Amino acid sequence: MILERRPDNMERITTIELAEAFVNEQLTALKDQIGDKKVLLALSGGVDSSVVAALLIKAVGQQLICVHVNHGLLRKGEPEQVIEVFRNQMDANLIYVDATDRFLDKLAGVDEPEQKRKIIGGEFIEVFAEEARKLDGVEFLAQGTIWPDILESEKGIKAHHNAGGLPEDLQFKLVEPVKILFKDEVRLVGKALGLPDNMVYRQPFPGPGLGVRCPGAITRDRLEAVREADAILREEFARNGLEGKVWQYFTVVPDFKSTGIRDGERTFEWPVIIRAINTKDAMSATVERLPYELLEHLTQRITTEVKGVNRVLYDMTPKPSATIEYE
């Protein structure tokens, strides 16, 4: 049976055994709901859509069609991991769309943050809708809606991002198999389904991706600098036992250059800003006290390995007065 709301007395899923029981119940319910029809899913590689994909692959196999849109603003290795885990390991029916040029061309010269977000969100729906129109006989759209999304949209805090944005000619019935779960429960269900830890326990990553960490008008070279610096930061955090301990950490490359020196020659390049914060609910945040040696090592690696960068700065600002992201 598909539950529309989380029952008040529902036991919190805190163990793998409880997660497995939830999975088994959902597999039966999903098979009943979907029958022999086709289901479409926008698979971002985030926790919620990944868990929904893994559940549906188990329930209806090739009747699930996953669409992974690479908007060019993903972190290093992310599209590759989605393809590896879902297409190669789980044998999913996965359509991969590299729409990088399309997004970056639309974003060229746009420096206003809200305008950037609108372009990214609007273009995403357009690319997804184009793929959906190429398919025949899809009846359902699966979504990674979770319980806090429903509560927040009921309280008017935020509209939960759902099929709402799809054009009129694409109206599907919804399948939302994790909508009565809290985030920690979704992670355990993902683990029970065999998804890798770095997918299940990953830090939050905004929908507009690296686009909001490249403040001002996005250029390909600065985007590349942000992506490479972020990969180094994540590698060093993992190596130093900070992965899973620090709530969110990332790099930003602002749109200004400063003078530096390398091999006796003047340089004029960007800084990389490191941000590492802890929070409970993202409404306020404190800054992680990173070891000085690690900051020095990060500075050394980033200024030698990332093209176009000659300085590294550590953002010491809590929220408030700053927000977590830069745009």
Ligand code: XMP
């Ligand atoms: P701020 O910057 O508002 O961020 O302090 C709070 C949390 O929300 C994430 N965030 C976003 N997530 N789309 C998202 O999906 C967005 O546009 C967006 N903006 C911020 C941010 O990463 C942090 O965890």
